[in-house]
Amino acid sequence: MPELPEVETIRRGLEPLIANKVFTRPVLLFPGSIRHPEPDRFCEQLEGRRIIAVKRHGKYLLLELDCGLLVVHLRMTGRLVYLEKGEPPSGHLRVVLPFQDGSFLYFSDMRKFGGLWLLESKDDLSPAGMHRLGPDIYEQVTEEKFLELLQKRPRARLKPLLLDQLFVAGLGNIYVDESLHRCRLHPCREAGSLSREEGKALFRAIRAVLEEGIRCGGTSSRDYRDARGEKGTFQERLAVYGRKGCLCRCGAAIERTVVAGRGTYYCPRCQEEKEGPP
DNA sequence: GCTTACCTGTCG
């Protein structure tokens, strides 16, 4: 579910709400959501830890603690919602993280793909598999760097390449399709076939789409909610994603195909294919 | 690269 703009929206909402709060002992309704260390040790070690800052790398949310680091990945249907008091969120609650002041952070996750990792230090992200992540596409990649990265993978098709979190971190299915449509590039174009101008246009399209996504508080196709449980509004501005059969601004009908095993929406007229297999 | 698997739900 959540891609970079959704995780960034949660980060921005969460930081002022939970900075400086101290965890008490977690309650695990589904221990499988705890990925590291063992659930018992996780609970033991989190108790008494204070939150210093809330950061993000790609789609990972990082809660920096006075000692160690709590990492959260929401995968498809995860939610991280803060509540002062009262009823916990109703559906698919997996982990309750209570604070000393009586407020709570709730992790819900219908499909159980998401997870939490408690790491000893930000210098060893390997237990969460984060050590291989590429640079954050929003915070750590300049236009020049992006062009260099593209040149290193000349034979890769754009869509699978941009979805590859080891290449750049943060993009997912929605924002890749929207970015490619905005700069009128076909998802199957090979990176090495782009002119310098096309590469720049792609980078600018990605930035613009991510910025707009963040400004709208993310895309709530279905499950996504921010740190206060509210929906985003970028779904109202999608040009191609989920819009098979709708008309593009050029008048052609949006098509759906499968690329890299993912549903892929594009305009067959604007995003004419120039090279690579269909 | 691709396919499958992980889960649970919605939609046609």
Add this chain to the structure above:
DNA sequence: CGACAGGTAAGC
């Protein structure tokens, strides 16, 4: 009932 869903890891 099958197809599909914002993500990723593992296995060809």
